[in-house]
Amino acid sequence: MSVVVKDLTKIYGAQKAIDSLNFEVEKGQIIGFLGPNGAGKTTTMKIITGFMPATSGSAEVCGYDVETHSRDVRRAIGYLPEHNPLYKEMYVREYLSFVADVMGLRNSRARIDDMIEKTGLGREQHKVISSLSKGYRQRVGLAQALMHDPEVLILDEPTSGLDPNQLAEIRTLIKDFGKEKTVIFSSHIMQEVQALCDRVIILNKGKIIADDPIHKLQQRASGKKIINLHFDKKTDASALAKLEGISGVQKINPSAVELTVGGDKDIRPAIFKEVVKQGWVLVEMKEEKISVENIFQELTTDA
Amino acid sequence: MLSIYKKEIFSFFSSLMAYIVIGLFLIVTGLFMWVFTDTSILDYNYAGLEQLFSIAPIIFMFLIPAITMRSFAEEYQEGTIEFLFTKPLEDWQIVIGKFLANWSLVLIAFLPTLVYYYSVYQLGSPVGNVDTGAVIGSYIGLMFLSGGFVAIGMFASSLTNNQIVAFLLAIFLCFFMHWTFDSISKMPVFYGSTDDIVKKIGMNYHYLSISNGMVDSRDVVYFLSVIGFFLMLSISSLNRRKW
Numbered sequence A: 001m002s003v004v005v006k007d008l009t010k011i012y013g014a015q016k017a018i019d020s021l022n023f024e025v026e027k028g029q030i031i032g033f034l035g036p037n038g039a040g041k042t043t044t045m046k047i048i049t050g051f052m053p054a055t056s057g058s059a060e061v062c063g064y065d066v067e068t069h070s071r072d073v074r075r076a077i078g079y080l081p082e083h084n085p086l087y088k089e090m091y092v093r094e095y096l097s098f099v100a101d102v103m104g105l106r107n108s109r110a111r112i113d114d115m116i117e118k119t120g121l122g123r124e125q126h127k128v129i130s131s132l133s134k135g136y137r138q139r140v141g142l143a144q145a146l147m148h149d150p151e152v153l154i155l156d157e158p159t160s161g162l163d164p165n166q167l168a169e170i171r172t173l174i175k176d177f178g179k180e181k182t183v184i185f186s187s188h189i190m191q192e193v194q195a196l197c198d199r200v201i202i203l204n205k206g207k208i209i210a211d212d213p214i215h216k217l218q219q220r221a222s223g224k225k226i227i228n229l230h231f232d233k234k235t236d237a238s239a240l241a242k243l244e245g246i247s248g249v250q251k252i253n254p255s256a257v258e259l260t261v262g263g264d265k266d267i268r269p270a271i272f273k274e275v276v277k278q279g280w281v282l283v284e285m286k287e288e289k290i291s292v293e294n295i296f297q298e299l300t301t302d303a
Numbered sequence B: 001m002l003s004i005y006k007k008e009i010f011s012f013f014s015s016l017m018a019y020i021v022i023g024l025f026l027i028v029t030g031l032f033m034w035v036f037t038d039t040s041i042l043d044y045n046y047a048g049l050e051q052l053f054s055i056a057p058i059i060f061m062f063l064i065p066a067i068t069m070r071s072f073a074e075e076y077q078e079g080t081i082e083f084l085f086t087k088p089l090e091d092w093q094i095v096i097g098k099f100l101a102n103w104s105l106v107l108i109a110f111l112p113t114l115v116y117y118y119s120v121y122q123l124g125s126p127v128g129n130v131d132t133g134a135v136i137g138s139y140i141g142l143m144f145l146s147g148g149f150v151a152i153g154m155f156a157s158s159l160t161n162n163q164i165v166a167f168l169l170a171i172f173l174c175f176f177m178h179w180t181f182d183s184i185s186k187m188p189v190f191y192g193s194t195d196d197i198v199k200k201i202g203m204n205y206h207y208l209s210i211s212n213g214m215v216d217s218r219d220v221v222y223f224l225s226v227i228g229f230f231l232m233l234s235i236s237s238l239n240r241r242k243w
Helices: A042-050 A070-076 A090-100 A110-116 A135-148 A163-176 A190-196 A216-221 A238-242 A266-277 A292-300 B002-014 B015-037 B050-068 B070-078 B080-085 B091-123 B131-156 B162-182 B195-201 B203-211 B216-240
Strands: A003-012 A015-025 A030-034 A056-061 A077-080 A152-156 A184-189 A201-204 A207-213 A222-232 A245-253 A256-262 A282-290
Touching: A003 A042, A003 B216, A015 A042, A015 A201, A015 A207, A030 A042, A030 A190, A042 A056, A042 A152, A042 A184, A056 A266, A070 A077, A077 A135, A090 A110, A090 A135, A090 B002, A110 B203, A135 A152, A135 A163, A135 B050, A152 A163, A163 A184, A163 A190, A190 B050, A201 A292, A207 A216, A207 A292, A207 B070, A222 A266, A238 A245, A238 A266, A266 A282, A282 B131, B002 B015, B002 B091, B015 B050, B015 B091, B050 B070, B050 B131, B050 B162, B050 B203, B070 B080, B070 B091, B070 B131, B070 B162, B091 B216, B131 B216, B162 B195, B162 B203, B195 B203, B203 B216
Parallel strands: A030 A184, A030 A201, A077 A152, A152 A184
Antiparallel strands: A003 A015, A003 A056, A201 A207, A222 A256, A222 A282, A245 A256
């Protein structure tokens, strides 16, 4: 187990930021922390990284307790905090060599070159950090977190405020890293979690309300699927409601309907046959997976 | 610790900070020493550096808080404190590293004043008629005094994320530690009975004592204690931030 969290609770004044969280992360997993603002994602991360202590409960990283073996934990972790704090007056290279120094790395020059190449900072490496754009600063932050090749990488909203290209690059980087090491990251962007994670932990009001592998979570969404049908012209498709497995037919426009389908069975063949039987002309049939976004909304608004 | 020290020194010299501090210090001491008629050595007619050593604590009282105000206040403000705390560094390493860096900058700033000593040495009649012992003592005293001010300034900086607040608080604390006890000791309550002890709490007493050219271990211990005390306070103040 890379990370073990037991009964972790943090109380600020009268408010419980997180309320007895329990979860374990295996080595080599990529975990997405999902939750609305103020759900306790950042608090949990700050406790795991040893930035602040928990009110009660314990957290372990690579077998080290965050309270008693804080330094070992911090050595095992690479952490990119939420607002990506950087020494803005430093040059990229200077900053990275400072980080290597702090981590006590030998042969730091080769390592810094390596990190600069991996994070695509080659052209910016001789610039002052304050002159970099947000995307490049984020890369510097990531390079900093990865510098000592940590066992566990903790990223607090690593992709906020990036343009689509930068997003894709940073995601690839995280994914590559996650092949061998453990990654925990938080995000608001559901598609990202869907694309990157093996497992999702959804937090709401300081509690874990879902902790499942992605595919299970998708099933969990009340076991529903949505199928869109488009016809060539105005068609009254309400007859489809009779088919087994279809729980709802909703008109989107005169020539299109949205079917809500329950159960695991693939009923597209049956739909097709029915359409042929009725003599309609189908121009498009599309099955939509229920996204994590839907699940997220469903879970966090009810709770 | 060394990595923090290096980083701080680099950031002093890569910004204007170091040059302004050194430049200002030399200009002000230079003016008092050689130009202003009230304090100029040339009008004083004695070959000594007393003016330098009586003016230096006052300049330090303003200059050192300006150097130390950013130590922690800026880290809090920028959030980089989270970076430092989540790296495998002990709090004391951060504090000592920064302390040594700040102190080094101050020492570098008053290193060029050795030129004044050389000038006075040459101006003496006969040449070399200077109380060298007193000068060496004063330099040592000034070194310890500045160390104390740096520790006080860093403590002030560790209390707030606002650099101006840190600056003003540091000036007040330096002033308080340096002079107040001298004045308090003259109050009727203490005068004639315990004024001696009260006086010895202040830094000025020990500074003057070393400046006489006699480096007494008691004074050295006093300054090291002040430095240690305020550094400890800084460390616990950093801990308080972690809740």
